[in-house]
Amino acid sequence: MWNVAKIASEHGITLPERIQGIVDGRPCANPDDPYLMPAVCPATEEVYGHLEESGPEQVDAAVASARRSFDESDWPRLSHNERKKMILRARDALAANSDELAAIQAMEVGLPLAQAKGMHVPRSLENFEFFCEVAGTMAGETFNQTGAYLSIVTREPVGVAALIAPWNAPTVLSSMKLGAALALGNTAVLKGSEHTPLTIQRMVEILHEGGLPPGVVNLVNGRGPVTGEALVSHPGVDVIGFIGGTATGKRIMASAAQNVTKVGLELGGKSANIVLESADLESAVDGSLLAILSGNGEQCLAGSRLLVQRSIADEFLDQFVQRMANVRVGDPFDSATEIGPLAFADHYAKVLSYVDVAKEDGAEILCGGGPHPGFDKGYFFQPTAALVDSNQARVCQEEIFGPFVAIQVFDTLDDAIAIANDSEFGLVGYVWSNDLDAVMQVSREVRTGTMWVNTPLTRDLRAPFGGYKSSGLGRDGLQSSVELFTEEKTTMIPTGPLTLPKIGMGSSK
Numbered sequence: 001m002w003n004v005a006k007i008a009s010e011h012g013i014t015l016p017e018r019i020q021g022i023v024d025g026r027p028c029a030n031p032d033d034p035y036l037m038p039a040v041c042p043a044t045e046e047v048y049g050h051l052e053e054s055g056p057e058q059v060d061a062a063v064a065s066a067r068r069s070f071d072e073s074d075w076p077r078l079s080h081n082e083r084k085k086m087i088l089r090a091r092d093a094l095a096a097n098s099d100e101l102a103a104i105q106a107m108e109v110g111l112p113l114a115q116a117k118g119m120h121v122p123r124s125l126e127n128f129e130f131f132c133e134v135a136g137t138m139a140g141e142t143f144n145q146t147g148a149y150l151s152i153v154t155r156e157p158v159g160v161a162a163l164i165a166p167w168n169a170p171t172v173l174s175s176m177k178l179g180a181a182l183a184l185g186n187t188a189v190l191k192g193s194e195h196t197p198l199t200i201q202r203m204v205e206i207l208h209e210g211g212l213p214p215g216v217v218n219l220v221n222g223r224g225p226v227t228g229e230a231l232v233s234h235p236g237v238d239v240i241g242f243i244g245g246t247a248t249g250k251r252i253m254a255s256a257a258q259n260v261t262k263v264g265l266e267l268g269g270k271s272a273n274i275v276l277e278s279a280d281l282e283s284a285v286d287g288s289l290l291a292i293l294s295g296n297g298e299q300c301l302a303g304s305r306l307l308v309q310r311s312i313a314d315e316f317l318d319q320f321v322q323r324m325a326n327v328r329v330g331d332p333f334d335s336a337t338e339i340g341p342l343a344f345a346d347h348y349a350k351v352l353s354y355v356d357v358a359k360e361d362g363a364e365i366l367c368g369g370g371p372h373p374g375f376d377k378g379y380f381f382q383p384t385a386a387l388v389d390s391n392q393a394r395v396c397q398e399e400i401f402g403p404f405v406a407i408q409v410f411d412t413l414d415d416a417i418a419i420a421n422d423s424e425f426g427l428v429g430y431v432w433s434n435d436l437d438a439v440m441q442v443s444r445e446v447r448t449g450t451m452w453v454n455t456p457l458t459r460d461l462r463a464p465f466g467g468y469k470s471s472g473l474g475r476d477g478l479q480s481s482v483e484l485f486t487e488e489k490t491t492m493i494p495t496g497p498l499t500l501p502k503i504g505m506g507s508s509k
């Protein structure tokens with residue numbers, strides 16, 4: 001395996017000793033003996049730098065900067081075209097540095113470079129473009145039914161947006177929130193995950209190199225309970241856009257309540273992938289593998305509960321398990337690699353621990369079930385399939401967030417729907433079938449924000465994406481992002497002269 005210095009020199013990555021926040025367009029150091037968190041490469045376990053945690057003072061400075069930019073600078077007052085030009089120039093700078101951004105994500109998260117380059121960075125660029133288009137077509141409403149008045153409803157930016165992203169797809173997810181917030185005229189304080197400090201720092205630096213005015217996007221880097229908590233409880237924040245785990249989302253909602261801060265939550269999932277006997281078997285196998293293994297299996301929308309109808313279970317599972325056992329796990333910089341290492345040591349330990357959890361619940365491990373052989377360093381995990389006989393097994397109820405699928409066999413369509421709904425989550429679902437009535441019944445009755453029919457993982461940025469139940473609050477998408485990042489204002493104007501009742505005309509004694 002390579003070392004980090006070699007990768008950095010080949011891909012033009014500068015490795016700073018300390019990875020800091022960015023406030024007013026400049027690095028924001030924490031001079032008060034900050035917590036220094038080692039940034040570790042998951043493929044080699046090398047320390048490639050240290051995150052210098054932003055404490056409450058740096059968070060305060062970041063919010064103050066975003067506040068000034070919102071209250072005093074041109075940013076929210078620019079015409080749509082002017083703001084769009086600036087955002088697209090910054091987006092062009094990201095495009096010009098896309099190889100570097102992809103390589104940092106491969107190094108920092110363990111994402112296969114081909115996926116980081118071919119999907120993550122292009123999607124991140126598209127997020128900025130898409131929300132510029134959305135902002136350009138946003139329209140208000142008028143009502144004239146009262147006769148005497150015209151009521152005009154317009155939308156305005158909310159103000160300072162605190163945007164918090166997880167580590168599994170750092171540029172895709174932070175640009176999703178950032179693109180929408182900025183295009184709609186807000187300013188932002190971004191907090192990426194403490195596990196991807198360099199990706200996010202470099203992304204925000206490049207946005208500034210591309211001409212984004214200082215103060216419009218500020219960055220704080222640090223752990224959730226320290227930096228994140230200081231940010232979401234800050235009274236200068238007007239809206240919180242959060243993507244991460246459900247437990248964190250609940251804490252953030254409680255903090256937001258203290259200041260009645262608007263909040264949108266994109267949270268975890270444990271999505272059912274239903275394969276019916278009427279499915280095209282080949283595409284169901286292909287799609288089910290992609291559903292659990294894309295992005296190293298570290299995806300909120302993973303099809304992590306595979307439900308297979310009994311009449312086709314043997315045939316389907318023979319093919320599925322054989323292919324899963326053949327998946328190429330390895331160096332994220334090797335173009336042949338299909339799965340890289342898991343992103344960090346604690347997460348690797350957590351995913352590994354679910355092998356014993358599954359066995360304790362009586363599961364049969366059909367493939368995988370341990371560290372991937374052939375590596376003496378790095379967090380390489382064998383893609384794992386566990387056959388369970390009850391949806392109450394912990395591997396069916398808890399989000400593992402790795403290449404680990406829990407498989408159940410069911411008899412009837414109603415059984416599959418009941419199992420799919422027997423979950424605290426409701427993010428996405430998958431169904432494989434050529435029986436239109438069955439497909440429509442699954443779509444109607446499974447309580448999830450998205451249902452994919454005979455396809456895995458397709459997104460349309462225009463369509464809402466988000467979860468039912470504990471998978472979230474609100475949606476990302478065309479209308480939904482506008483709702484999160486704008487306030488509605490009603491202005492009422494009389495349509496003609498008004499005869500107002502005159503009060504205070506009597507003589508006072």
Ligand code: NAD
Nearest residue numbers: 165166167192193224228229244245248266267268269300
């Ligand atoms: P996490 O909840 O641990 O952390 C997410 C972010 O929140 C990080 O930046 C973290 O530092 C911050 N954070 C943690 N505690 C905080 C607090 N008390 N206050 C403020 N911020 C805090 O999640 P993770 O491990 O980074 O990511 C994995 C999770 O994200 C999974 O549950 C996954 O399903 C979910 N996810 C959801 C979506 C979606 O669109 N629904 C997309 C990707 C990931």
